[in-house]
Structures are given as structure tokens and as C-alpha cells.
Amino acid sequence: MLQVSQLKKLADYLWEIPASTRPGMLVPAYVYCKEEMLEHILSDRSLEQLINVASLPGIEKAAIVMPDAHEGYGFPIGGVAATRWPEGLISPGGIGYDINCGVRLLLTPLNYEDVAGKLELFSQELAATIPSGTGKGGEIKLAPEEMDEVLRMGAGWAVRNGMGNEADLAMIESNGCLINADPAAVSEQAKQRGYDQLGTIGAGNHFVEVDKVSEIFDESAARSFGIRKEQVVILIHTGSRGLGHQVATDYLRLMMNVMSEYHYKPRDRELAGVPFNSKEGQDYFNAMAAAANFAWCNREIITYEIRQAWQAVFNRSGDEIQLLYDVAHNIAKIEEHIVDGKPKKLIVHRKGATRAFGPGNEELPEKFRTTGQPVLIPGSMGTASYVLVGTNKSMETTFGSTCHGAGRTLSRTAVKKLVGGPQLKQALRDQGIFVEAGSWRGLAEEAPIAYKDIDLVVDTVHESGIALKVAKLKPLVVVKG
DNA sequence: ATGTAC
Numbered sequence: 259m260l261q262v263s264q265l266k267k268l269a270d271y272l273w274e275i276p277a278s279t280r281p282g283m284l285v286p287a288y289v290y291c292k293e294e295m296l297e298h299i300l301s302d303r304s305l306e307q308l309i310n311v312a313s314l315p316g317i318e319k320a321a322i323v324m325p326d327a328h329e330g331y332g333f334p335i336g337g338v339a340a341t342r343w344p345e346g347l348i349s350p351g352g353i354g355y356d357i358n359c360g361v362r363l364l365l366t367p368l369n370y371e372d373v374a375g376k377l378e379l380f381s382q383e384l385a386a387t388i389p390s391g392t393g394k395g396g397e398i399k400l401a402p403e404e405m406d407e408v409l410r411m412g413a414g415w416a417v418r419n420g421m422g423n424e425a426d427l428a429m430i431e432s433n434g435c436l437i438n439a440d441p442a443a444v445s446e447q448a449k450q451r452g453y454d455q456l457g458t459i460g461a462g463n464h465f466v467e468v469d470k471v472s473e474i475f476d477e478s479a480a481r482s483f484g485i486r487k488e489q490v491v492i493l494i495h496t497g498s499r500g501l502g503h504q505v506a507t508d509y510l511r512l513m514m515n516v517m518s519e520y521h522y523k524p525r526d527r528e529l530a531g532v533p534f535n536s537k538e539g540q541d542y543f544n545a546m547a548a549a550a551n552f553a554w555c556n557r558e559i560i561t562y563e564i565r566q567a568w569q570a571v572f573n574r575s576g577d578e579i580q581l582l583y584d585v586a587h588n589i590a591k592i593e594e595h596i597v598d599g600k601p602k603k604l605i606v607h608r609k610g611a612t613r614a615f616g617p618g619n620e621e622l623p624e625k626f627r628t629t630g631q632p633v634l635i636p637g638s639m640g641t642a643s644y645v646l647v648g649t650n651k652s653m654e655t656t657f658g659s660t661c662h663g664a665g666r667t668l669s670r671t672a673v674k675k676l677v678g679g680p681q682l683k684q685a686l687r688d689q690g691i692f693v694e695a696g697s698w699r700g701l702a703e704e705a706p707i708a709y710k711d712i713d714l715v716v717d718t719v720h721e722s723g724i725a726l727k728v729a730k731l732k733p734l735v736v737v738k739g
Numbered sequence: 740a741t742g743t744a745c
Binding site: 331354355356359451460463498500502503504507588 | 740741742743
């Protein structure tokens with residue numbers, strides 16, 4: 259276990275683990291964290307895992323963790339690592355099992371006072387309209403050729419089939435479609451697990467949440483995003499369901515078997531990987547892209563379901579609900595960043611980390627060119643969530659990345675010993691929050707006491723400048739699996 | 740996160 263004394267304090271929010279700390283580290287590691295939250299990160303294996311990441315073949319500049327970091331499979335969740343294109347390592351552990359787990363924020367034209375009397379009804383309608391829960395499927399059953407179309411097209415498939423709005427597509431990271439996606443690289447088993455899972459939330463920390471905008475920090479960015487105080491907004495957090503999970507499982511197993519052929523011996527077997535430009539590396543990257551497209555299509559169809567529930571409850575057009583933005587926080591992307599003063603093409607792994615591109619970036623839609631991209635950070639259930647904006651500081655220091663959420667401090671088993679589902683639902687109801695939960699156990703596992711303080715996490719990235727606060731959201735309704 | 744099991 260690493261000691262505080264092994265961390266070099268660079269600022270109130272930033273620590274360095276020098277490359278000399280362990281043999282084999284190719285680059286230093288950086289920890290974005292306030293001193294008062296350091297105990298969480300030091301209490302599990304996340305920094306040992308970060309040190310392992312700092313020794314991945316081809317890693318550039320640094321291995322980085324965000325303030326919401328905790329231990330994950332191989333890589334810490336809340337981690338960012340960029341390897342040299344095209345021969346650097348690609349490692350499924352650096353993306354995670356839930357490929358393109360991500361967040362999207364919908365903007366409604368109504369304010370809190372307009373919906374206050376109908377919130378309970380809306381929560382029930384949302385729960386009835388959006389399937390949720392482990393292994394749960396929905397109404398849409400994809401034929402094999404339709405599945406391949408979804409994997410190739412991403413969110414555009416939903417639009418083409420009448421379950422999404424054309425205007426949404428520009429407001430999705432990568433337009434909701436990674437063009438290298440290859441359905442042939444995705445196993446039949448993965449496709450089978452996903453064939454009826456479009457339009458479903460899943461379980462764990464996934465949710466649909468109705469919020470009101472409780473505070474504005476940056477008036478000008480908020481106005482440009484179309485966000486105002488008291489406004490009702492809707493947050494979606496989910497990913498690629500069983501399909502993405504199976505893709506990760508398949509390729510981790512494959513890479514464990516072949517990595518020695520590429521003379522790669524990881525410090526931890528969970529860090530299995532292969533050179534990006536190897537056959538297996540390309541197959542994984544193209545399968546990962548297909549799973550990412552499935553997740554974007556999933557969030558687009560959930561948006562369609564929300565628009566229907568809105569129409570049913572408020573007797574207003576669902577099309578008045580606008581998509582602000584949709585961000586991935588478990589993904590690998592090929593991006594150009596400046597390293598040692600020179601532009602370099604990199605394989606950027608983000609695992610529990612959000613892209614936070616700043617003003618002027620060509621990948622952003624016109625609407626966000628002058629502000630930087632919206633960054634959506636959900637807090638733990640019943641606490642707050644945030645809208646931030648990407649910065650050029652993040653481009654310079656964190657490969658254009660920031661945190662992704664509050665970050666767990668207690669395991670699922672540990673928290674269940676401290677709190678029960680019914681008790682938690684009542685406690686949230688007492689705070690004016692309507693909760694619709696698919697299972698008491700699942701609800702208890704997501705209790706806010708199992709998470710870090712979202713305000714501290716967001717303040718850390720704000721002070722460090724790797725994303726700046728725009729608005730704070732307060733939950734009104736939570737729908738969970 | 741997850742057909743909470745290879």
C-alpha cells in the first residue's frame with residue numbers, strides 16, 4: 259500500500275508519483291485529489307493499479323487518476339492513460355466492462371413549479387415506460403441483420419427507425435457513431451445478450467433522473483447551453499448492457515492467451531493487452547466501437563421513451579425536450595494531443611473519465627466551439643449532479659479529460675450492512691425525491707454513504723481547471739434498476 | 740458494470 263509520503267504535492271489538488279517510485283514505471287503518475295479526500299484513494303489498490311498503468315508499453319507523458327478514482331479491474335476507475343499510436347498497447351481493462359457507459363442530459367422548457375404537482379405520476383410513468391434491472395430486456399427485439407445495423411450506425415439507427423430526433427445526433431460525442439465499428443468482430447454470444455436490450459437502463463449505478471437546476475456558476479456558458487435556474491432537466495446514465503460486457507469478456511480472455519506472443523508480460527494479469535496495430539488489437543478496437551455504438555443507440559431510444567412519458571404525463575409534445583449533450587466515460591479514442599511540445603496521435607483510454615475538450619476544438623459541434631464541450635457529472639443518488647465545461651487546461655494536462663462522478667468508497671456488500679432499501683427510499687422521499695427502484699437490494703447498494711462527496715470531487719477538477727462548473731442540479735425523481 | 744458462475 260502506498261503512503262502519503264510517497265506522493266509529491268504539486269498543488270492543493272494535484273499529487274505526483276514519480277517514475278522512480280517503482281521499477282518498470284515508464285512515466286510518472288498524477289493524482290487529482292484534495293488532501294482531505296486522499297484517504298479514500300489510499301485505502302484501496304487504485305494507486306498500485308495506477309503505477310501498473312504507468313508501465314504499459316507505449317504509455318505517453320503520465321498515468322492519471324481523477325478525484326473520483328477507486329479500484330477497478332486492472333486499471334483504476336477514474337483513470338486516463340494514452341499510449342503511442344499505432345504500436346502502443348490497447349488494454350480492455352482501461353476501458354472497462356461497460357463499454358461506452360455514459361451520460362446524456364435532456365433540457366425541458368418547463369420549470370420546477372410547472373411540474374411539482376405531477377412528479378410522482380411522472381416517476382411512475384418513467385418506470386413503466388423504461389425497462390430496467392439486471393438482464394432485463396425491452397420491447398425491441400433485433401433481428402440479426404438489424405443488430406449489425408445498430409452496431410454500425412449507433413444513435414442514427416434509432417433516428418432512422420422513428421425512435422429519435424435527427425437534431426439529437428450532432429449533440430452526441432462523435433455524433434453517436436464510431437465509424438470503425440465492425441459487427442463481425444462482435445461475438446454471436448454478445449449479440450444474443452444484447453438483442454432485446456435497446457432502450458433499457460440496466461442496474462447498478464445506472465439511472466434516469468429528473469432534476470431541477472439549483473445553481474448557476476457560469477451565466478454565460480449556461481446561457482449558451484440553454485440552461486437556466488429552476489429549469490427541469492433529465493439525466494440518463496447507462497451503457498452497452500450485456501452486449502458490451504460480453505465484448506469485454508471475450509477480448510480479455512483472447513488477449514490473456516495471445517499477449518505473450520507480443521512479448522508483453524503485464525505486472526497484473528488484469529492488465530491484459532496487445533499492441534493496437536496487431537490483429538487482436540484491431541479486432542478489439544472495432545468491437546469496442548460497435549459496443550459503443552450500441553450504447554449510444556440505447557441512450558437515444560431511452561430518450562425516445564422519456565419523450566413519450568413526458569407527452570403522456572404533461573400533455574405536451576415530447577419533441578420539446580432537447581438533447582444538450584451525450585458523453586462517454588468508458589471508451590478508447592484515437593486523438594491528437596501535444597506531448598513534449600509536439601502533436602502526437604495517441605490511443606486515449608478513459609475509464610470512468612469524461613472527455614472535456616476545450617474551446618476551439620474541431621471535433622465539437624458549432625454550438626460548443628466558443629465555450630468548450632458540456633461535461634456531465636452525475637453525483638450519487640439523491641445528492642447533486644453537475645454540468646461543467648471543458649477547457650484548454652484539460653487539453654494540456656489530462657489528454658482532454660476530467661472526472662466522471664462521485665466515486666465509490668464502500669463496496670456493495672459493505673453498504674448493504676449499513677442501510678436497507680425501504681429505509682433509504684423513505685429517507686429520499688423525506689427530502690422530496692421520488693424514487694422508483696426495481697430492487698431493494700440494488701437501491702441499498704447505491705446509497706449515498708457509499709460514495710464520495712460530489713461537491714468536493716467537482717471542486718477539485720474546477721480548481722485544477724480541467725473542467726469548470728456551469729450549473730448544479732438537484733434530483734426530483736430517480737428511476738433505477 | 741454483469742444472464743452477480745467456467
